[in-house]
Amino acid sequence: xxxxxxxxxxxxxxxxxxxxxEVRESPRKGLGLFARETITRGTRIIAEYPLLKAxxxxxxxxxxxxxxHNLPPFKQQAYLGLHEYASDTFKEENDWxxxxxxDRRVLAIFAANRWGxxxxxxxxxxxxxxxxxxHNAHNPTIQMETFHSIQEIEAGEELTVSYIAGICxxxxxxxxxxxxxxxxxxxxxxxxxxxxxxEQNFAQIAFLSQELKIxxxxxxxxxxxxxxxMAGLMRSTGLVGKYxxxxxxxxxxxxxxxxxxxMAMLWTEKEVEVNDYCLGKDHLDCQKExxxxxxxxxxxxxxxxxxxxxxxWVLDWDQGPE
Ligand SMILES: [Zn+2]
Numbered sequence: 001x002x003x004x005x006x007x008x009x010x011x012x013x014x015x016x017x018x019x020x021x022e023v024r025e026s027p028r029k030g031l032g033l034f035a036r037e038t039i040t041r042g043t044r045i046i047a048e049y050p051l052l053k054a055x056x057x058x059x060x061x062x063x064x065x066x067x068x069h070n071l072p073p074f075k076q077q078a079y080l081g082l083h084e085y086a087s088d089t090f091k092e093e094n095d096w097x098x099x100x101x102x103d104r105r106v107l108a109i110f111a112a113n114r115w116g117x118x119x120x121x122x123x124x125x126x127x128x129x130x131x132x133x134x135h136n137a138h139n140p141t142i143q144m145e146t147f148h149s150i151q152e153i154e155a156g157e158e159l160t161v162s163y164i165a166g167i168c169x170x171x172x173x174x175x176x177x178x179x180x181x182x183x184x185x186x187x188x189x190x191x192x193x194x195x196x197x198x199e200q201n202f203a204q205i206a207f208l209s210q211e212l213k214i215x216x217x218x219x220x221x222x223x224x225x226x227x228x229x230m231a232g233l234m235r236s237t238g239l240v241g242k243y244x245x246x247x248x249x250x251x252x253x254x255x256x257x258x259x260x261x262x263m264a265m266l267w268t269e270k271e272v273e274v275n276d277y278c279l280g281k282d283h284l285d286c287q288k289e290x291x292x293x294x295x296x297x298x299x300x301x302x303x304x305x306x307x308x309x310x311x312x313w314v315l316d317w318d319q320g321p322e
Pocket of ligand 1: 187
């Protein structure tokens with residue numbers, strides 16, 4: 001604890017609000033990050049450089065071990081202080097029996113804490129929730145990984161991110177989490193009753209998303225309606241990060257293809273708001289989306305015929321490391 005307190009103070013900088021959080025025991029989860037005081041939505045809580053950076057995502061073992069052995073001793077020491085877990089699948093992929101104890105530990109720490117090919121020191125303390133209150137993304141302007149609050153967080157509340165890909169029903173979420181060796185006990189997973197409204201919302205969002213995928217999400221009034229319903233379900237579930245952003249983006253694009261600059265502008269305004277609190281205004285994607293919003297505003301006011309190709313859409317939004 002003393003080490004963490006020392007390092008947290010040292011890590012606080014003008015680039016983030018690290019002083020607002022502390023590392024302490026989280027019931028049944030080991031260590032976790034907690035709010036020291038109320039944190040408003042959109043706060044950049046952590047901006048961090050990787051402690052360890054593997055060269056590529058494939059051939060983890062070789063890359064990760066080389067990256068670790070090239071670190072200066074104080075960074076190796078910090079790395080070895082992180083939580084470790086390796087699933088049976090991960091062990092099989094990495095020829096576990098042939099490795100030394102140290103190399104196994106290095107790889108197990110990588111498996112438990114990696115964001116894409118990077119391991120961060122402080123951000124490794126985030127525990128998982130299916131309804132996270134933190135969003136992470138790489139910010140190319142400052143060349144750091146940022147972690148923003150996407151909800152208002154009360155003093156004493158735990159800060160969480162989602163470890164899993166996509167919005168899916170409980171069984172699939174728990175299956176994905178086996179990689180980290182735990183069963184999620186977040187409020188939505190803990191309520192196993194049939195009238196668990198939040199879980200029903202998850203299932204409905206997953207269903208709608210699948211339907212749209214099957215339909216190829218070709219812009220039509222029907223797909224626009226599906227995006228509208230998904231966005232409503234996400235908001236009422238508390239899923240207010242990247243998936244809500246993507247839903248607004250799809251709805252904006254769909255509206256524009258259907259010929260309404262006005263509707264596209266309204267969806268884009270919502271999208272910009274989510275982007276701002278997820279990424280921060282200094283992120284290039286936020287700046288690009290503000291440009292799209294301005295183009296749509298002027299198109300909505302103009303008397304000239306509107307076509308969606310008049311707009312410089314941002315369709316490759318940074319969703320953070322895989
Ligand atoms: Zn959960």
